Amino acid sequence: MNLTTTEITEYASEMVQQMSHEDRIGFALDPSEWKDGITTNHTIANRDGEDVYIQTSEEWDAVKDSILSKLREVGTIVECAYCGEEYVADDYYFDDDGYVQHGTPPADNERAWDELAKQHLVDCEWIHTRAHQLDA
DSSP states (O other), rough: OOOOOHHHHHHHHHHHHHHHHHHHHHHHTHHHHHHHHHHHHOOOOOETEEOOOOOHHHHHHHHHHHHHHHHHHHHSSEEEETTOOOOOOEEEEEEETOOEEEEOOTTTOHHHHHHTTTTTTTOOOHHTTTTTTTTT
């Protein structure tokens, strides 16, 4: 039984609505971590009283891509204005004492900027200037 585009889109919308902020980030960073749970435990649609599940890798790819598209719509995945690379907008980092902080890391937090750099292009101005904190 093949999934329709409408069934996939509706499932993705419902899934993203039900996800916590942390789940949205987790899916955006590594959708493969969710594959087994979604393909074996989630009803994607119901047709005439019969549950419909993902049955092929192509259907998984379509569901994954649709969820990622919805995450772009809600702002979990955004495009960098400087380098154009898509990245996960989680707005959290670890400070020098290991505590989670919200916002842009200070220019001297090497670990946080190294992690951010992994999601941007090598020549990204935002990363190189540490969000223009080094311009001052």
